[in-house]
Amino acid sequence: MHSLIVATLVAATVAPAGGLPATDRELTFRADGIAAHGTLHVPAHRPGARLAAALLLPGSGPTDRNGNQLPALRPDTLALLADALGRDGIMTFRFDKYGSGPAHTPPPAGADYGVFVRQAAAAYATLRAQPETNPAAMLIAGHSEGGLNALLVGTSVWPRPAGLALIAPQDQRILDMIAAQVGAQLDAALPPEQALAQNQLITTWIAEFRAGRPTGTEGMLPSIAGLFETLAAQGAFLRSDDAIYPPDVARKVPRGTRVLVTCGTADPNVPCDTLPPLLQALPGEHLVTLDGIDHLLHPAGSPAEGQPLAPAFLAALHQWARPWSAR
The missing domain is CATH 3.40.50.1820 (Alpha/Beta hydrolase fold, catalytic domain)
Known part of the structure; x- marks a missing residue:
């Protein structure tokens, strides 16, 4: 009110x-x-x-x-x-x-x-x-x-x-924006095959999160894993944001x-x-x-x-x- x-x-x-x-x-x-x-x-x-x-x-x-x-x-x-x-x-x-x-x-x-x-x-x-x-x-x-x-x-x-x-x-x-922004950074910083592998892990994480299934960060670079672990800890709030x-x-x-x-x-x-x-x-x-x-x-x-x-x-x-x- x-x-x-x-x-x-x-x-x-x-x-x-x-x-x-x-x-x-x-x-x-x-x-x-x-x-x-x-x-x-x-x-x-x-x-x-x-x-x-x-x-x-x-x-x-x-x-x-x-x-x-x-x-x-x-x-x-x-x-x-x-x-x-x-x-x-x-x-x-x-x-x-x-x-x-x-x-x-x-x-x-x-x-x-x-x-x-x-x-x-x-x-x-x-x-x-x-x-x-x-x-x-x-x-x-x-x-x-x-x-x-x-x-x-x-x-x-x-x-x-x-x-x-x-x-x-x-x-x-919001998760599509995060994926695009992180993906652009990976493309600029890594060889193409490594950037592709990291981007695929991000795509999988987002799909699992949106489906309500457990998410994991295995294989992600430490900095990327830390970001997505932080996002997972904000699960309820992030879900309401990502729904928009x-x-x-x-x-x-x-x-x-x-x-x-x-x-x-x-x-x-x-x-x-x-x-x-x-x-x-x-x-x-x-x-x-x-x-x-x-x-x-x-x-x-x-x-x-x-x-x-x-x-x-x-x-x-x-x-x-x-x-x-x-x-």
Whole structure:
């Protein structure tokens, strides 16, 4: 159940003439009885104006409201996304996913994948309840796994979002994505016959797991075996995650929804050539292919940290947001 809202004003900028300044507010909300925390950014606006409002969803793992997995990874993907949308006059809400942020609050014990969808849906309700929000211009933008969650939330909440931005989105079942990513690494690192043998072991492991039969890692390289042993230990959660086929969810997106899909030609996590089933399932999607851009929306070979979002991506985002822009 959703429970709203504790808010604290934490930052403000100088107000434009006759208007209200841009502000950041700290919001606390609850999902499954667990408190979650996030940042609402409200751009400068006229008094009484209702603004388009975008929920920002992070990628996989314990990713915080800014798009970081501290202390190891700090690309600030969602913070930069909030800044870009704010320049178009769109307010945003981003939150600390389970296991991230100062609280590092874990999900409920024994939870399946749906716990992350419910947390995101509660965040959407929190954003909807803000006094500056235009309920007819609710949006969701998700990066990587967040793209899948944008679909799952966007086809279950009310009001339905008017727009979805699926940024390098998860477009396959999770085990198929893992197999493809690990397979590409094996192909690059091993002689062909050894890579083929390892990939066959992975294919067998996945088939046994999906059939509900015992799995084994005999014959796998130690690093690969360790990965699949960890996956097996998360069996119930992994099974609920792997059951989700993104194109099936995409078919539920209402016609008239403005949809942006991006892929980077230098993105090994979500290669452009795997996207067609998802694209075919979406109503009126707009695919933007980003030449030479990686999964973190940087030019290939760039450091993960301290980089702006690629200009080509920002142009695509601005074009998607144009109907709701207050600038």
